[in-house]
Amino acid sequence: MTTIHLHQTTTATPEQFLAGLTDFGPGRKELFGNSADSYLKVHHEGPHDADVTEGSSGIWETLHYDWTDPHRVVMTTTDSNLWGGASGHTYTLTQQSSGVTDVDAVVVRDGKNLRGRLLAGVLGLFGTRVLGKQFKKSVEAIEARNGGATGKNTQTREE
Template identity: 40%
Template structure:
């Protein structure tokens, strides 16, 4: 079970960073490099939750997003995927940074499913933190 931790500091206020990460509108695929428009399906969205399928040609996952603006937290738990078992997850914690802006901490936990999931999962300790950090910088910069 690969788990990675990484963080990004941005000039955005914590509320704005949270808004961007929970924006499931038409710009999501353009903002997140690992999300193809062809796999993005927004099933339902509530005030502090969403049921979304997203990914790319290699892998996709349906996730239940839940967020708490007051706490600055977002969780995305996998409910279905071609690579990852249910219970795989993303956890974000957004906090005000010293001097302004915010720090976004990310924890990614993967439970592989199938041969391809195990192969991709083996790369996560090697490339995962850099890939996640790069995607997060891209998303926060796109808005």
């Protein structure tokens, strides 16, 4: 199992970031590069939760999104061709007194088969760099969508 921690400061408000994170419409790939429209299927969408299949490049997962607390979005993997067990994502959004928002993301990858375990191992070695770049692009896309400047202070660490 691989756990990757990502952090970035953004000019987007927690509400703006949440709106981007939970926008399951066409063009999601513009905000989240690993979520191609051809994989996107919304199974259920409520006021504070959703069940969505998304992915790209032959890797897919069905996630249960829970944003009952609008400053913490928990995405639990319920089905996938690679991920199982404790897999998922958690985003914590903290607005600072200066007006910027700290976005902390934790990505857990628990391979459920040989291919998943191998990819989780690779992510343990290179995931922070690869996912960190994608995370930064996502934050910048959400800022641009809301007319803000790009964020700074991307920090990542692996456990």
